[in-house]
Amino acid sequence: MPKHQLEADSIRYQVGNRQLLTDVYLHCETGEIVGLLGRNGCGKTTLLQIIFGTKATENKHIRIDNQVYPEPYKHQTLMAYLPQQDFLPKNIRLTKIIDLYLPAPKKREVVKQDIRIQKHLHKRADELSKGERRYLELLLLLQLDVKFLLLDEPFSGVEPLYVEHIEMLLQSHLSTKGFIITDHDYRSVLRVSRRIILLADGYCRPITHEAELLRWGYVPAGKFS
Numbered sequence: 001m002p003k004h005q006l007e008a009d010s011i012r013y014q015v016g017n018r019q020l021l022t023d024v025y026l027h028c029e030t031g032e033i034v035g036l037l038g039r040n041g042c043g044k045t046t047l048l049q050i051i052f053g054t055k056a057t058e059n060k061h062i063r064i065d066n067q068v069y070p071e072p073y074k075h076q077t078l079m080a081y082l083p084q085q086d087f088l089p090k091n092i093r094l095t096k097i098i099d100l101y102l103p104a105p106k107k108r109e110v111v112k113q114d115i116r117i118q119k120h121l122h123k124r125a126d127e128l129s130k131g132e133r134r135y136l137e138l139l140l141l142l143q144l145d146v147k148f149l150l151l152d153e154p155f156s157g158v159e160p161l162y163v164e165h166i167e168m169l170l171q172s173h174l175s176t177k178g179f180i181i182t183d184h185d186y187r188s189v190l191r192v193s194r195r196i197i198l199l200a201d202g203y204c205r206p207i208t209h210e211a212e213l214l215r216w217g218y219v220p221a222g223k224f225s
Protein backbone atom coordinates (compact mmCIF):
# COMPACT_ATOMS: atom_id res chain seq x y z
CA MET A 1 0.00 0.00 0.00
CA PRO A 2 1.38 3.48 -0.82
CA LYS A 3 2.31 5.74 2.09
CA HIS A 4 0.95 9.27 2.12
CA GLN A 5 2.22 12.31 3.98
CA LEU A 6 0.13 15.10 5.44
CA GLU A 7 1.93 18.26 6.50
CA ALA A 8 0.25 21.25 8.09
CA ASP A 9 2.72 24.08 8.18
CA SER A 10 2.97 27.74 9.25
CA ILE A 11 -0.54 27.82 10.66
CA ARG A 12 -1.45 31.05 12.37
CA TYR A 13 -4.86 31.96 13.75
CA GLN A 14 -5.93 34.99 15.72
CA VAL A 15 -9.12 35.39 17.78
CA GLY A 16 -9.60 39.07 18.66
CA ASN A 17 -6.30 40.16 20.21
CA ARG A 18 -5.29 36.60 21.11
CA GLN A 19 -2.87 34.73 18.88
CA LEU A 20 -4.44 31.28 19.30
CA LEU A 21 -2.11 29.43 16.90
CA THR A 22 1.43 30.69 16.36
CA ASP A 23 3.25 29.11 13.46
CA VAL A 24 1.97 25.57 14.08
CA TYR A 25 3.54 22.59 12.33
CA LEU A 26 1.98 19.13 12.42
CA HIS A 27 2.52 16.08 10.27
CA CYS A 28 1.06 12.63 9.91
CA GLU A 29 1.60 9.72 7.54
CA THR A 30 -0.25 6.58 6.54
CA GLY A 31 0.02 4.01 9.31
CA GLU A 32 0.27 6.59 12.05
CA ILE A 33 -2.10 7.81 14.77
CA VAL A 34 -1.09 11.23 16.04
CA GLY A 35 -2.69 12.21 19.34
CA LEU A 36 -3.32 15.92 19.78
CA LEU A 37 -3.78 16.93 23.41
CA GLY A 38 -4.33 20.32 24.98
CA ARG A 39 -6.42 22.18 27.52
CA ASN A 40 -9.94 23.47 26.86
CA GLY A 41 -9.89 26.39 24.48
CA CYS A 42 -6.24 25.97 23.41
CA GLY A 43 -7.28 25.64 19.76
CA LYS A 44 -7.41 21.91 18.92
CA THR A 45 -10.76 22.06 17.09
CA THR A 46 -9.70 25.26 15.35
CA LEU A 47 -6.50 23.59 14.20
CA LEU A 48 -8.33 20.52 12.81
CA GLN A 49 -10.83 22.74 10.98
CA ILE A 50 -8.01 24.80 9.49
CA ILE A 51 -6.27 21.63 8.29
CA PHE A 52 -9.55 20.34 6.84
CA GLY A 53 -10.03 23.69 5.12
CA THR A 54 -13.40 24.67 6.56
CA LYS A 55 -11.95 27.43 8.79
CA ALA A 56 -10.20 30.29 7.06
CA THR A 57 -7.08 31.76 8.58
CA GLU A 58 -4.43 34.38 7.91
CA ASN A 59 -1.73 31.84 7.09
CA LYS A 60 -1.41 28.11 6.45
CA HIS A 61 0.15 25.55 4.13
CA ILE A 62 -1.54 22.17 3.94
CA ARG A 63 0.41 19.68 1.86
CA ILE A 64 -0.43 16.11 1.00
CA ASP A 65 2.35 14.20 -0.72
CA ASN A 66 4.11 17.54 -1.27
CA GLN A 67 1.19 19.11 -3.11
CA VAL A 68 -0.48 22.15 -1.55
CA TYR A 69 -4.24 21.97 -0.94
CA PRO A 70 -5.82 25.17 0.39
CA GLU A 71 -9.18 23.40 0.93
CA PRO A 72 -8.63 19.65 1.35
CA TYR A 73 -12.30 19.00 2.20
CA LYS A 74 -13.21 19.76 -1.43
CA HIS A 75 -11.25 16.71 -2.61
CA GLN A 76 -13.14 13.49 -1.95
CA THR A 77 -10.15 11.23 -1.49
CA LEU A 78 -7.92 13.33 0.75
CA MET A 79 -9.38 13.57 4.21
CA ALA A 80 -12.52 13.43 6.31
CA TYR A 81 -13.29 15.16 9.58
CA LEU A 82 -15.29 13.91 12.54
CA PRO A 83 -16.65 17.09 14.15
CA GLN A 84 -17.18 17.41 17.88
CA GLN A 85 -20.97 17.67 17.38
CA ASP A 86 -23.22 14.94 15.91
CA PHE A 87 -23.51 15.15 12.15
CA LEU A 88 -26.05 12.40 11.44
CA PRO A 89 -29.45 13.58 10.19
CA LYS A 90 -31.80 13.04 13.14
CA ASN A 91 -35.05 11.95 11.44
CA ILE A 92 -33.74 9.31 9.07
CA ARG A 93 -33.44 5.60 9.77
CA LEU A 94 -29.95 4.16 10.05
CA THR A 95 -30.31 1.91 6.99
CA LYS A 96 -31.06 4.97 4.86
CA ILE A 97 -28.28 7.06 6.44
CA ILE A 98 -25.74 4.34 5.69
CA ASP A 99 -26.98 4.06 2.06
CA LEU A 100 -26.83 7.83 1.63
CA TYR A 101 -23.38 8.13 3.12
CA LEU A 102 -21.68 5.17 1.44
CA PRO A 103 -22.30 4.54 -2.27
CA ALA A 104 -20.41 1.20 -2.39
CA PRO A 105 -22.62 -1.80 -1.41
CA LYS A 106 -19.66 -3.64 0.16
CA LYS A 107 -18.87 -0.74 2.47
CA ARG A 108 -22.53 -0.33 3.40
CA GLU A 109 -22.62 -3.99 4.39
CA VAL A 110 -19.55 -3.65 6.64
CA VAL A 111 -21.41 -1.01 8.66
CA LYS A 112 -24.80 -2.74 8.57
CA GLN A 113 -23.29 -6.04 9.72
CA ASP A 114 -21.45 -4.45 12.63
CA ILE A 115 -22.60 -6.30 15.71
CA ARG A 116 -23.26 -3.06 17.62
CA ILE A 117 -25.17 -1.41 14.77
CA GLN A 118 -27.16 -4.37 13.36
CA LYS A 119 -29.86 -4.25 16.02
CA HIS A 120 -30.47 -0.51 15.56
CA LEU A 121 -30.81 -0.38 11.76
CA HIS A 122 -34.59 0.25 11.86
CA LYS A 123 -34.18 3.18 14.30
CA ARG A 124 -33.79 6.87 13.52
CA ALA A 125 -30.51 8.51 14.51
CA ASP A 126 -32.26 10.49 17.26
CA GLU A 127 -33.35 7.19 18.82
CA LEU A 128 -29.72 6.22 19.46
CA SER A 129 -27.76 7.17 22.56
CA LYS A 130 -24.96 9.72 22.22
CA GLY A 131 -22.28 7.02 22.41
CA GLU A 132 -24.10 4.83 19.87
CA ARG A 133 -24.34 7.77 17.44
CA ARG A 134 -20.65 8.53 17.91
CA TYR A 135 -19.75 4.94 17.20
CA LEU A 136 -21.83 4.88 13.99
CA GLU A 137 -20.32 8.19 12.81
CA LEU A 138 -16.87 6.71 13.22
CA LEU A 139 -17.77 3.51 11.39
CA LEU A 140 -19.06 5.57 8.45
CA LEU A 141 -15.93 7.71 8.29
CA LEU A 142 -13.66 4.69 8.47
CA GLN A 143 -15.30 3.29 5.33
CA LEU A 144 -14.50 6.39 3.27
CA ASP A 145 -11.69 6.12 0.74
CA VAL A 146 -9.66 8.96 2.21
CA LYS A 147 -6.01 9.10 3.10
CA PHE A 148 -6.42 10.90 6.44
CA LEU A 149 -9.04 11.11 9.14
CA LEU A 150 -9.19 14.01 11.60
CA LEU A 151 -11.15 12.90 14.63
CA ASP A 152 -12.39 15.51 17.10
CA GLU A 153 -13.34 13.74 20.36
CA PRO A 154 -14.09 10.28 18.92
CA PHE A 155 -14.42 8.80 22.43
CA SER A 156 -16.85 11.43 23.70
CA GLY A 157 -19.79 9.81 25.46
CA VAL A 158 -18.59 6.35 24.52
CA GLU A 159 -18.56 3.58 27.16
CA PRO A 160 -15.21 1.86 27.95
CA LEU A 161 -16.01 -1.31 25.99
CA TYR A 162 -16.78 0.71 22.85
CA VAL A 163 -13.67 2.84 23.42
CA GLU A 164 -11.55 -0.29 23.38
CA HIS A 165 -13.29 -1.47 20.23
CA ILE A 166 -12.79 1.92 18.54
CA GLU A 167 -9.08 1.77 19.38
CA MET A 168 -8.89 -1.62 17.64
CA LEU A 169 -10.87 -0.32 14.65
CA LEU A 170 -8.45 2.58 14.18
CA GLN A 171 -5.51 0.19 14.36
CA SER A 172 -7.13 -2.06 11.74
CA HIS A 173 -7.29 0.80 9.19
CA LEU A 174 -3.66 1.84 9.54
CA SER A 175 -2.57 0.12 6.33
CA THR A 176 -4.54 2.68 4.30
CA LYS A 177 -5.00 5.72 6.55
CA GLY A 178 -3.32 8.16 8.88
CA PHE A 179 -5.20 9.65 11.84
CA ILE A 180 -5.00 12.82 13.87
CA ILE A 181 -7.17 12.46 16.96
CA THR A 182 -7.96 14.73 19.83
CA ASP A 183 -9.93 13.78 22.92
CA HIS A 184 -9.92 14.59 26.62
CA ASP A 185 -9.92 10.85 27.34
CA TYR A 186 -6.15 11.27 27.30
CA ARG A 187 -5.47 7.74 28.53
CA SER A 188 -7.11 6.32 25.40
CA VAL A 189 -5.30 8.87 23.23
CA LEU A 190 -1.98 7.90 24.84
CA ARG A 191 -2.74 4.21 24.40
CA VAL A 192 -3.71 4.36 20.75
CA SER A 193 -1.32 7.00 19.41
CA ARG A 194 2.13 6.48 17.99
CA ARG A 195 3.06 10.11 18.61
CA ILE A 196 1.66 12.67 21.02
CA ILE A 197 1.55 16.38 20.36
CA LEU A 198 0.59 18.91 23.01
CA LEU A 199 -0.94 22.16 21.82
CA ALA A 200 -0.13 24.85 24.37
CA ASP A 201 0.36 28.61 24.10
CA GLY A 202 -0.18 28.46 20.35
CA TYR A 203 2.54 25.90 19.63
CA CYS A 204 2.56 22.17 18.94
CA ARG A 205 5.10 20.41 21.16
CA PRO A 206 6.10 16.77 20.71
CA ILE A 207 5.64 14.78 23.91
CA THR A 208 8.12 11.97 24.28
CA HIS A 209 7.26 10.97 27.83
CA GLU A 210 3.91 11.06 29.61
CA ALA A 211 5.43 12.97 32.55
CA GLU A 212 5.88 15.96 30.23
CA LEU A 213 2.08 16.35 30.24
CA LEU A 214 2.37 17.01 33.95
CA ARG A 215 5.17 19.52 33.44
CA TRP A 216 3.08 21.41 30.88
CA GLY A 217 0.13 21.48 33.26
CA TYR A 218 -2.15 19.32 31.12
CA VAL A 219 -2.70 16.64 33.78
CA PRO A 220 -3.00 17.22 37.53
CA ALA A 221 -0.10 16.52 39.90
CA GLY A 222 0.01 12.89 41.03
CA LYS A 223 -0.35 11.42 37.53
CA PHE A 224 2.66 9.63 36.05
CA SER A 225 4.75 10.36 39.15
Ligand SMILES: Nc1ncnc2c1ncn2[C@@H]1O[C@H](COP(=O)(O)OP(=O)(O)OP(=O)(O)O)[C@@H](O)[C@H]1O
Pocket (backbone or CB within 6 Å): 015, 020, 038, 039, 040, 041, 042, 043, 044, 045, 046, 047
Ligand atom coordinates in the same frame (compact mmCIF):
# COMPACT_ATOMS: atom_id res chain seq x y z
N1 LIG B 1 -14.96 32.30 15.52
C1 LIG B 1 -14.59 32.48 16.79
N2 LIG B 1 -14.99 33.55 17.48
C2 LIG B 1 -14.63 33.74 18.75
N3 LIG B 1 -13.86 32.89 19.43
C3 LIG B 1 -13.44 31.79 18.80
C4 LIG B 1 -13.77 31.53 17.45
N4 LIG B 1 -13.19 30.35 17.09
C5 LIG B 1 -12.54 29.91 18.19
N5 LIG B 1 -12.68 30.76 19.20
C6 LIG B 1 -12.05 30.66 20.53
O1 LIG B 1 -10.83 30.07 20.29
C7 LIG B 1 -10.49 29.22 21.38
C8 LIG B 1 -10.18 27.83 20.86
O2 LIG B 1 -11.36 27.12 20.57
P1 LIG B 1 -11.30 25.58 20.16
O3 LIG B 1 -12.70 25.10 20.05
O4 LIG B 1 -10.42 25.43 18.98
O5 LIG B 1 -10.56 24.94 21.43
P2 LIG B 1 -10.34 23.42 21.83
O6 LIG B 1 -8.90 23.27 22.19
O7 LIG B 1 -10.86 22.52 20.77
O8 LIG B 1 -11.22 23.32 23.14
P3 LIG B 1 -12.01 22.08 23.83
O9 LIG B 1 -10.96 21.16 24.36
O10 LIG B 1 -12.80 22.73 24.91
O11 LIG B 1 -12.88 21.45 22.77
C9 LIG B 1 -11.63 29.28 22.36
O12 LIG B 1 -11.28 30.17 23.39
C10 LIG B 1 -12.77 29.77 21.51
O13 LIG B 1 -13.71 30.47 22.29
